[in-house]
Amino acid sequence: VIAIKNGGIKALPSIFNAVILISVISVGNSAVYGCSRTVQSLGVQGLGPKFLGYVDRKGRPLAGLALSFIFGLLCFLSAYKDQGNVFNWLLSVSALATVFLWINIGICHLRFRMALRLAGRSTDELVFTAASGIFGSIYSIVLLVLVLGLQFWVALFPIGVKKPSASHFFQNYLGAVVILVFYLGHKLVYRNWRLYVH
Numbered sequence: 001v002i003a004i005k006n007g008g009i010k011a012l013p014s015i016f017n018a019v020i021l022i023s024v025i026s027v028g029n030s031a032v033y034g035c036s037r038t039v040q041s042l043g044v045q046g047l048g049p050k051f052l053g054y055v056d057r058k059g060r061p062l063a064g065l066a067l068s069f070i071f072g073l074l075c076f077l078s079a080y081k082d083q084g085n086v087f088n089w090l091l092s093v094s095a096l097a098t099v100f101l102w103i104n105i106g107i108c109h110l111r112f113r114m115a116l117r118l119a120g121r122s123t124d125e126l127v128f129t130a131a132s133g134i135f136g137s138i139y140s141i142v143l144l145v146l147v148l149g150l151q152f153w154v155a156l157f158p159i160g161v162k163k164p165s166a167s168h169f170f171q172n173y174l175g176a177v178v179i180l181v182f183y184l185g186h187k188l189v190y191r192n193w194r195l196y197v198h
Contacts (some may be wrong), residue, residue, distance in 0.1 A: 036061045038064075039052050045061065046190075103140075106140045113137075
């Protein structure tokens with residue numbers, strides 16, 4: 001938009017801003033939809049508090065929507081005077097959470113394909129199969145574990161910083177700590193110490 005303005009074009013910056021705004025609203029709408037339904041599913045399955053499973057007569061997961069909106073209010077932290085620092089902390093949680101999520105997706109795919117083979121069933125009966133098969137999942141798991149390891153190294157010894165600090169570590173690796181706390185919290189509350197289903 002700045003480049004277009006510097007180029008002297010009059011109406012195009014407003015059009016670009018409108019397109020960006022519509023895209024951001026679309027992403028926000030998709031995130032609220034996905035989050036509220038995921039939270040509702042956790043409540044129904046007993047993997048979260050039961051009140052999260054509530055759905056009204058029109059099919060809206062109200063508790064999940066409320067939770068999405070509450071966490072959505074974190075975006076107002078961008079108006080804080082130290083917004084760069086706030087952004088780094090929020091990014092720390094979300095970035096590593098995404099890496100852990102994709103590691104779990106790869107593991108679930110591997111376990112599913114192993115169970116399918118053990119049951120003597122073929123992938124021909126599946127509607128969709130991954131183009132790269134199980135090798136894509138193995139590759140992604142190895143690569144993402146490597147990313148976690150390198151991120152841990154950078155969190156311990158930040159590039160360009162002579163003296164490591166706890167602040168630097170948590171700003172780079174907070175997502176792993178949050179996931180570990182939630183995982184152990186779940187294990188303690190539900191007393192399910194099984195790591196995987198045979």
